[in-house]
Amino acid sequence: MEIVNKRQWKINKILYYLFKERFKKKINFDFPNNLNRWDLINQVINQKKFNSYLEIGCDDDYAFSQIKLKDKIGVDPSSGGNFRGTSDEFFQKNNRKFDCIFIDGLHEYDQVNKDIINSLENLNENGIILLHDCLPKSLNQQAVPRYQWVWNGDVWKCIVKFRCREDLDIVTCKIDHGISIIRKIKNKDKLNLIINDFKKLKFENFYYNHKEYMRIMEYNEVLEYIKS
Numbered sequence: 001m002e003i004v005n006k007r008q009w010k011i012n013k014i015l016y017y018l019f020k021e022r023f024k025k026k027i028n029f030d031f032p033n034n035l036n037r038w039d040l041i042n043q044v045i046n047q048k049k050f051n052s053y054l055e056i057g058c059d060d061d062y063a064f065s066q067i068k069l070k071d072k073i074g075v076d077p078s079s080g081g082n083f084r085g086t087s088d089e090f091f092q093k094n095n096r097k098f099d100c101i102f103i104d105g106l107h108e109y110d111q112v113n114k115d116i117i118n119s120l121e122n123l124n125e126n127g128i129i130l131l132h133d134c135l136p137k138s139l140n141q142q143a144v145p146r147y148q149w150v151w152n153g154d155v156w157k158c159i160v161k162f163r164c165r166e167d168l169d170i171v172t173c174k175i176d177h178g179i180s181i182i183r184k185i186k187n188k189d190k191l192n193l194i195i196n197d198f199k200k201l202k203f204e205n206f207y208y209n210h211k212e213y214m215r216i217m218e219y220n221e222v223l224e225y226i227k228s
Contacts, residue, residue: 013147023204026138035175035219037132038066041102044128045069047226050099054122056087056115057105091118099124104132107153108144109199116158120184128183128226134159134214135178139203152177156206160213161198163191172214173222180214181222189215
């Protein structure tokens with residue numbers, strides 16, 4: 001977790017409101033209290049009989065320590081995991097592929113976009129990629145640069161972008177701030193959007209279109225989806 005600089009956060013908030021967006025409406029996703037990201041990851045691993053796992057962004061191993069596989073690599077520049085460095089540095093050195101990859105690193109569009117592209121290139125056939133923090137409840141919670149403690153970043157914009165591809169099928173599980181699942185199979189519900197720069201999407205767009213954008217499913221629905 002990055003060091004909190006309250007003065008910088010105040011400046012970020014003022015600049016965001018002045019030059020980017022103001023929008024007060026919020027979404028109540030009503031996430032279940034008894035389901036965490038590692039519950040879904042372990043279910044995916046068990047159902048698909050996966051043997052290898054890569055985690056990008058470990059943050060003191062909250063999720064990494066819960067994953068029930070011996071063959072696992074956790075990448076983080078400051079805490080947790082077993083590879084000390086950035087995701088870019090890891091992928092530059094990496095020469096193997098993984099069954100399951102969980103992305104929970106820097107929650108900013110440009111980096112998430114790179115992490116997804118690199119993960120797709122380092123994913124085994126029939127493997128699955130999961131991403132954390134895909135369902136922000138408010139403008140503040142997704143604003144970049146960050147200016148509050150509870151923060152998802154703008155990960156959701158990458159999901160919208162990749163859901164426009166023919167060769168990727170993506171759903172989002174409504175647990176633990178939103179967990180999106182990416183599979184390298186034919187897109188069963190392609191978004192037909194004409195957007196020149198997905199990074200410029202506004203939270204207002206997300207608020208009014210999040211069900212369509214994110215293809216949201218309940219936990220049990222996702223477990224059935226993975227079987228298909």
